Amino acid sequence: MSDTPRKRSLETGRRYPGSTLFGLLCGTATVLCVTALVGLLATVVAEGAPWLSTTLLTSFSSRKPELAGILGSLMGSLWLISITTLICVPIGVGAAIYLEEYAANSWWKRLVQLNIANLAGVPSIVYGILGLGLFVRTLGLGRSVLAGALTLALVVLPIVILAAQEALRAVPPSIRQASYALGATRWQTVWRQVLPAALPGVMTGVILAIARALGEAAPLVAVGAATYVAFVPYSVHDEFSALPLQIFDWASRPQEEFHGLASAAILVLLVVLVMLNAGAVYVRLKYGRRIKW
Amino acid sequence: MVTHGAERSISLADTPPRRVATTDPRQTRMTETTAASRTETAGPLRSIRPPAFDSARPARSADELAGAAAKIAVSDLNFFYGANQALHDIKLAIPERCVTAFIGPSGCGKSTFLRCLNRMNDMIDDARVEGEILLDGESLRGPRVDVVELRKRVGMVFQKSNPFPKSIFENIAYGPRVAGERNKARLYEIAERCLQHAALWDEVKDRLEDSALALSGGQQQRLCIARALATDPEVLLMDEPASALDPASTARIEDLIFELKDKYTIVIVTHNMQQAARVSDQTAFFFQGVLVEAGATNEIFTNPAKKQTEDYITGRFG
Numbered sequence: 001m002s003d004t005p006r007k008r009s010l011e012t013g014r015r016y017p018g019s020t021l022f023g024l025l026c027g028t029a030t031v032l033c034v035t036a037l038v039g040l041l042a043t044v045v046a047e048g049a050p051w052l053s054t055t056l057l058t059s060f061s062s063r064k065p066e067l068a069g070i071l072g073s074l075m076g077s078l079w080l081i082s083i084t085t086l087i088c089v090p091i092g093v094g095a096a097i098y099l100e101e102y103a104a105n106s107w108w109k110r111l112v113q114l115n116i117a118n119l120a121g122v123p124s125i126v127y128g129i130l131g132l133g134l135f136v137r138t139l140g141l142g143r144s145v146l147a148g149a150l151t152l153a154l155v156v157l158p159i160v161i162l163a164a165q166e167a168l169r170a171v172p173p174s175i176r177q178a179s180y181a182l183g184a185t186r187w188q189t190v191w192r193q194v195l196p197a198a199l200p201g202v203m204t205g206v207i208l209a210i211a212r213a214l215g216e217a218a219p220l221v222a223v224g225a226a227t228y229v230a231f232v233p234y235s236v237h238d239e240f241s242a243l244p245l246q247i248f249d250w251a252s253r254p255q256e257e258f259h260g261l262a263s264a265a266i267l268v269l270l271v272v273l274v275m276l277n278a279g280a281v282y283v284r285l286k287y288g289r290r291i292k293w
Numbered sequence: 294m295v296t297h298g299a300e301r302s303i304s305l306a307d308t309p310p311r312r313v314a315t316t317d318p319r320q321t322r323m324t325e326t327t328a329a330s331r332t333e334t335a336g337p338l339r340s341i342r343p344p345a346f347d348s349a350r351p352a353r354s355a356d357e358l359a360g361a362a363a364k365i366a367v368s369d370l371n372f373f374y375g376a377n378q379a380l381h382d383i384k385l386a387i388p389e390r391c392v393t394a395f396i397g398p399s400g401c402g403k404s405t406f407l408r409c410l411n412r413m414n415d416m417i418d419d420a421r422v423e424g425e426i427l428l429d430g431e432s433l434r435g436p437r438v439d440v441v442e443l444r445k446r447v448g449m450v451f452q453k454s455n456p457f458p459k460s461i462f463e464n465i466a467y468g469p470r471v472a473g474e475r476n477k478a479r480l481y482e483i484a485e486r487c488l489q490h491a492a493l494w495d496e497v498k499d500r501l502e503d504s505a506l507a508l509s510g511g512q513q514q515r516l517c518i519a520r521a522l523a524t525d526p527e528v529l530l531m532d533e534p535a536s537a538l539d540p541a542s543t544a545r546i547e548d549l550i551f552e553l554k555d556k557y558t559i560v561i562v563t564h565n566m567q568q569a570a571r572v573s574d575q576t577a578f579f580f581q582g583v584l585v586e587a588g589a590t591n592e593i594f595t596n597p598a599k600k601q602t603e604d605y606i607t608g609r610f611g
Contacts (some may be wrong), residue, residue, distance in 0.1 A: 104418060105418050105426060118319065172455070173456075174451060174453060175455060175457060176416075177416075177451065177455065178422035178451065178455045178456075178517070178520075179457075179467070179471075180413065180416070180449075180458065181411065181413060181444055181448065181449035181521070182444065182445075182448070182467060182468040182471065182520065182521070182523075182524055183441050183442070183445035183468060183471060183472060183524055184441070184467070184468075184471040185441055185442040185471070188471045192471070195377070197458055234522075239322065
């Protein structure tokens with residue numbers, strides 16, 4: 001090696017400013033993002049924490065801040081997401097299975113696919129107007145839990161379908177081939193192999209869609225949901241309120257106390273959302289771990 | 294037993310005028326040992342590497358081959374992917390309880406042809422098949438054919454092992470289950486028999502409930518073979534079953550194929566000519582969608598009738 005004419009040291013002392021700068025920029029973006037989120041959360045906690053009490057959870061809304069609670073709207077929201085789930089899961093997953101497993105790759109399928117992707121981007125207030133016209137008026141459901149849940153189901157259906165399709169597509173074709181080669185029918189292949197393998201992904205999509213439904217206020221305003229109810233809905237035909245509506249109502253009142261109440265309600269909403277997301281993570285960990293392709 | 298018709302059906306398809314090795318009566322009677330010794334003496338073919346015939350595993354002699362009934366008979370088979378023709382006028386008989394190997398360079402259509410035999414190509418959009426495929430004399434392409442029933446009788450093992458993400462037992466039980474078997478004890482019986490048949494039982498008998506994905510690559514492929522056996526097929530199609538495996542696992546799979554041929558008709562696609570020479574009784578050479586030559590493996594490897602075949606098996610191309 002001594003005959004090498006020119007020796008280049010590894011210690012060049014060179015710097016790469018472009019690379020460093022890019023790293024810094026990306027880091028800044030992250031910090032900004034987290035700061036905004038933490039700031040928002042801190043404000044809400046600071047304002048809302050004093051108002052968190054059993055009264056908040058066990059009473060209905062009231063004109064007197066110290067007596068006001070979210071029982072009606074919390075229960076309304078739980079009713080809504082339960083029924084929305086019941087409606088959108090079978091329809092959404094069914095549509096996804098049809099599109100992924102049954103439909104031939106025709107122009108018709110591509111058209112449907114394109115429209116579902118577009119529907120996922122339609123503002124939710126538009127669905128609210130549709131719900132008002134179709135469910136509340138034409139079908140005569142009135143301003144009921146059912147009308148609200150159907151409207152929310154419309155909002156989240158494209159999301160459920162797209163997520164379920166994604167999950168189904170992630171199941172390797174070799175699994176389907178193995179099943180067909182063993183003399184399984186299409187139904188057996190989908191039901192016994194593809195769907196179980198896609199379940200974690202489907203569930204994650206469903207739970208995220210439900211979380212979206214839980215946070216929606218605009219379509220519920222459009223279908224005429226109440227901001228003040230003094231009862232818990234007992235059937236799908238009852239009138240209802242929902243947490244986002246309650247929060248909107250309180251936040252728009254002039255009294256400081258109601259702003260605190262709104263923050264407290266936001267905290268409750270966030271807790272429910274975090275629980276749903278934790279559910280999604282749990283499902284993925286529990287069922288996803290067994291499947292590694 | 295030796296009928297003229299059976300002999301002809303094994304012969305190649307693309308150019309009828311030229312007689313191939315198997316239809317020559319002198320060569321038909323040639324045994325394995327004479328075939329092996331021929332390689333050393335044959336003048337014009339001296340450049341051929343002698344394939345590694347294993348004397349412990351006698352291949353079916355050309356006589357036996359010719360005498361075997363055709364389990365699957367294919368005639369005038371054309372296959373199209375859209376406007377692209379992938380197979381041209383394939384004519385081939387696959388003898389019962391023998392191993393037939395399809396060899397040829399990548400993209401020559403051998404896998405496509407294999408998949409025609411249990412209609413796995415049905416699932417490909419704009420694939421089109423013409424011609425006749427008979428399983429025990431019955432067309433498997435008719436409009437009233439039950440594909441589900443066909444696939445129970447013609448099982449398949451894929452190139453990449455594809456166990457279901459379930460337990461070892463559930464993998465084996467799946468075939469019988471979809472066929473309607475619910476009795477757990479009987480399913481266990483089937484699992485034990487098939488795993489033993491696939492030479493996997495001793496390795497997994499204590500962990501049937503473990504995930505199949507925890508097995509090694511070679512074990513997974515043997516599990517896939519066991520799974521294919523569980524539906525009690527008559528024909529076993531194997532699409533390069535050992536191409537992703539290490540030599541030791543490959544050897545086990547080859548042993549297995551050899552044992553299975555007493556009970557099943559086996560068709561194997563392989564890139565590995567040594568493997569074709571080791572395990573098969575009949576070899577069919579495909580090139581660019583055409584079945585160039587088919588005949589007793591010993592013949593194809595020692596005395597190919599076609600220049601293309603000779604060039605391929607001697608490694609001049611492919």
